[in-house]
Amino acid sequence: MKRKCWMWMTAILLLSVLATACQPQVAVAPEAPVAEAPEEAGVVEEVVEEVAEEPVLAVVGSDGETVELTMSELQALNVTSGQAGMVSSTGAITPPVEHKGVSLKDLVELVGGMDETMGVYLEAKDGYGITFSYDQVMSGDFISYDPVTAIELETAGPLTAIVAYERDGKPLDPVQDGTLRLVAVSPEADQIVDGHWMVKWLVRVEVKPAAAVWYLHLEGALTEEMDRATFESGSSPHCHLKSWTDEDGNEWMGMPLWYLVGRVDDEVRHESRAFDEDLAEAGYKVSLVAADGFTVDLESQDIAFNDELIVASQINGEPLDDKYYPLRLVGEGLSKGQMVGAIESILLDLEPIEEPAAEAAAPGEAPAAVEGDLVIIGSVETPTGLMTADLEAMEQTEASIMHPKKEEMQDYTGILLSELFALAKPAQDAETMVITAGDGYQSEVPAADALACEECMLAVMEEGGYMSVMPGFESSSWVKDVVSLEFVGGTAREMTGDFVISGNVEFTMPFTYAEIAEMEMVTINAKHPKKDEMVDYTGVRLNDLMAMAKPKTSAQKVKLVAGDGYTIELPLADLTACKDCLLAFDDDGTLKSVMPGMEGMFWAKDLVQVVVE
């Protein structure tokens, strides 16, 4: 019996060994090395708390309007589902699978929609980004491929770009795809698209202008690289727009050449004496150079104040054709051969001069760059860059503050924003403060609220760097790893003008007395409320000046500001309704407001500024 048991046990042992040897070969999947979580010092108990839902997607409109959506909010939107698959650049196929999400079209509608001049920028959490065209967003215009062979399809069914949160009935794999991913769905599993469009770890969708970049190189006594935005601003209807109609009836639009020359002929770039008349009279050559090197030379005397010589960027309201893109010299008195296109440089035959040390930037020009681990820039009197050591040397404040998404107070140590603002001196009428993190994430808060916030601070993070602690603000403004605070809007930048229109406007407009004097004047007969007789007043209509500044649709009121600080406020609507309200010269050469029908307090002497709010 004993022997039989031994034999059976041995047989069982042999069979078990054989079975083990026959297991199929398995390649062990590589495991990602796990970074050990840093130990937290001083933790004595584990706090279990329910954290409110964080936003998973920021949707930004072309005007900056931002909607931050949590997953619940996203899932509550109109659902679009279908089959989505992809092919990699090297032919690897991911077959179509059912996906569910929200169409890009619906998302951009949340923030004002888009038109053909715009694109939609999609950004992943690691900074990867790609821009979709209008046609891709609105019509699902993608090249598609057979899902089996990856051969390009000549015709295919409709495709819709969606931000997907579900794949095959389940949430997306947060490691593989991220919480959200862009996919292109079709009703049937009959096509796939290029993988590079299918942005993983999607965190941001932004509508933005899709215009191509170009630069105009201006060189004379000074040098300037003028970008497209600056040129278009300068050639807007409220600035220096001029047009010329050719013999075929085409209307070419742009700005007079002499304005561009005036930016680099001497130290003065953009004020009334920007174009140096005396220098032009003395004579120098102006060369317009095309991308292919073709050059047209003109004489300064012929250019001086000549509105007929136009550097055009548009024809019949559209950008120029490739042949002339982006700029062409046109106008009366020019031969065809002189109408050089594809202009990339305007060169003045002048000796270069040293740039003034602290030059005020004209509207549209970028401010001087500052560097530091934290920069405070934009509409500030003193752009400030601070290194970590500088920040550590500043007075540290400790505070217990409640995070908007948490239910208990947290202790923070850091620098009050007010201390930082005291260094940089932001414009008090700035509109927005943009908080930027090291990974590019941005959050905007009303500048006035940030300036008024006594407890707001940059708090030290355990892992290094600073986070914005913003009691009373949305959680999205509590940003980790803050690297920049930028003020947008306002008039902190030095304005070299005797009279300025600023604030909630499209274009901050500084004017010198001389520029005002050269404007179209009207004469009205009106009675000052504190005087008995009707008097003729000659000046520039205030509404004409306001039109140049172009108050934004949200503007409600204006402040008239005098040189001695006197300020009076009135509704913008009242000013708009006052057709005869003027800006006139006083006897001492300063400016005054002439406000027929309004009380004496609105007739301000030594008027220096109109601030729109």
Place this chain on the structure above:
Amino acid sequence: MIKRSRNILTVLLAVTLFLAGCAPTQKTPLVVFGAGSLIVPLNAVEEAFEKQHPEVDVLNEFHGSIQVLRHAAELDEPIDVVLSADHALIPMLMYSRNMPGTDIPYADWYLKFASNKLALAYTDQSRYGDEITADNWYEILGREDVRVGLSDPRFDAAGYRTLMMLKLAERHYQKEDLFSAVFSGQFTQPVRDLDREGRAVILVPEILETKTGSKIFLRGSSIQLLSLLESGDIDYAMEYESVIEQHGLKKVSLPDPVNMSSPADSERYQTVEVRLDFQRFSTVKPEFLGEVIAYGLTIPANAANPALAEEYIRFLLGPEGRGIMAANHHPLLDQITADQPENLPQSLEGLVGLGE
């Protein structure tokens, strides 16, 4: 009887143990991410390496070079070897980025191991294929009825290299309108070229789309253009010479001042630059300078099998790998060079000549 039973069981035990010893063990995976232009040779290398190392399962995956490195350095995927068609991307994307929670960069060395040349691919179906030569190719590309494939410079190094090559050709052949003859009027937003103090700067718009009826066929990668060539949907495409040879396509070879392969012409290549009008990655500046095409490889710091990765690289750059690459029309450099040679794994030091 008992003795006989025991003998039988002993034999059975011995046989069983023998069989168990012969049964294959679990294979160790070796994850290799490579640029698309390396598909054919690296698949051949995989086969040969696995023959020599049956315990290893080489898992190849191919993408555009930026995506290859992004998978390692931004997505933190455990990859054992990365091979890029643009060596400069390795320091750009991996040296400056640390593994999460550490101050260890994803890479601090790379080996420059291969080059390539740009050439013009075509087929028997290509228009004017019977008259195209090394002297007139640019003129033929400029013809209105010639369909030209372009890989998207926003996604593919071959794309921006093609733009650079055409500007270099302009200068070499002294044909000032060569670039515009191919691209002018073809895109909804133009690809512009500027002259900045002797350097040609090509600006690629953020949205690059061809107009309806355009002669340019834009695809995400140069590999995708091959099927269009073979189907006759396009007439010509700029490809790497190795890929043209691997796919048996017809080829117009380009001179060294133009094909971006010659170290002697590196200064000339540096006179062209492509700028993308957007920041595609937080870590990648959208500016690419013309330079000699050079492939780089490294072992990411988060590789799961670094020792095996070193073994693979020794194989690839050794005599057998060198022979495989040459047989697949993608020869290695005569001399392998290293960036940051002081950081090289010791077992790879013998592979390199003088560092840069």
